[in-house]
Amino acid sequence: MTDADLPELPRGIALAWGVAASPQRGPKREMSVERIVDAAVELADAEGIGAVSMAAVAAKLGFTPMSLYRYVSAKDDLLLLMQEQATGLPSEAHLEADGWRARLLALYQEQILLYLRHPWMLSLPITGSPVTPNSSAWLDAALSALDGTPLTEEERIAVALSVTGSARWCGIVQAGYTEQVRVTGLSPEEVALRESALFDRVITAEEFPALRRAVDAGVFLSEADPFRFGLERVLDGVEGYIAGLDRGAPHVSTADWTGLDPAELAGDRKLKDAQKAVREAEKALRVARKLERQARKDAAERLARGRSGS
Known part of the structure; x- marks a missing residue:
């Protein structure tokens, strides 16, 4: 493929790489792409992404x-x-960690902090693989952490995406709780207590037995980090997989993506209507089962009263 065959860089990506042409006219000394982006980030950090518009940035x-x-x-x-x-570059600190696993965990923690500093980033859509310099640097750092392992390049990408996805999911939840603290004026502990009390009020053992056991066990008041636990177990699996490769075990191929019906992807109207009907039927079934459980409970209580009175 020649240079002429390569796709033209979209302007936003070209600006990120510093290869877009600057305007020939305009307030050059007072205005720059960097100043515009700085002002927009300040707005988003202070007021959320909804406050960012070309008019608002210009006014600022x-x-x-x-x-x-x-x-x-x-x-x-x-x-x-x-x-x-806002993404910036990963710090050099992760390079001081000992081994691929410790490096990935260091990058994971940095990414979470990044989302907490700029929670508005979590509301931006993911439109594809990172093509900008800083985003590419984060992916490169995760891949580089796996240098020296017997993993294939595809497997390294898979591990890197698992770490990034875990960090993003944790960031979404942590940012949500942080916003609750800001809006309500409650402490993090008070927010957790309120949430646990709400679950305690609506979750019954008859309808949600496993969740009820979790509520009774105090999981919503626990100081344990479920996201770190989950990632550690994923890395346990990667570690075991690497150990197997070192012993001569074959690589495992997972070529198939989660299957989606073409009609699902195309947004077929008839399919959507049918899916809506299924959801409504499932909801009606849940309501009917709840009524059945209550009727059984009431009947058992009446029977018990009848026996005690005889």
Whole structure:
């Protein structure tokens, strides 16, 4: 493939790599892509991603929206550049960790902190693999942590994505609790108590037996980190898999993605209507079963009263 055959970089990605042409006219000395992105990130950190618009960023900088469009021509490009700046580069600290597992855990912890500093990043859609410099650096760091292991390149990507996905999921939950603390004025402990009390009120042993046992065991008040536990067990599996490869075990192929019906992907209207009907029927069935359980309970109580009175 020649250079002429390569796809043209979208402007947002070209800006991130510093290869996009600068505008020939406009307030050059007072305005720059960097200043625009800085202002947008400050807005998002202070007020959330909903506060970010080309007009709001322009007002913050003291310019007109048209001035911004000379540098960043679309809001989607601005969001990409904001994410790139907020992501930054992984610190060198993870390189001091001993072994691939410790390095991945160090990167995992850094990513969570990143989401807590910039929770608005979690609301941005994932539109594909990272193509910008900083995002690529994080993926490269995770892959580099696995250097020296017998994992294939595909397997290394899979492990890296598991770590990144765990960090993102933990970040989503942690950011949500942090927002609850901010909005309600409650302490983290009080938020946990309130949540546990709500579960205690609506979760019954008859309808949700396993969840009821978890509530009674105090899982919602536990200080244990379920996300770290889950990731550690994933890495246990990776460690065992690597040990097997070292002993001569074959690589395991998982070529098949989760199967989706083409009609599902296409958003077929008839399929959607049928799925809605199934959901409504399942909901009606749950209600009927709940009524049945209550009727059985009432009948048992009446029978018990009758026996005690005879």
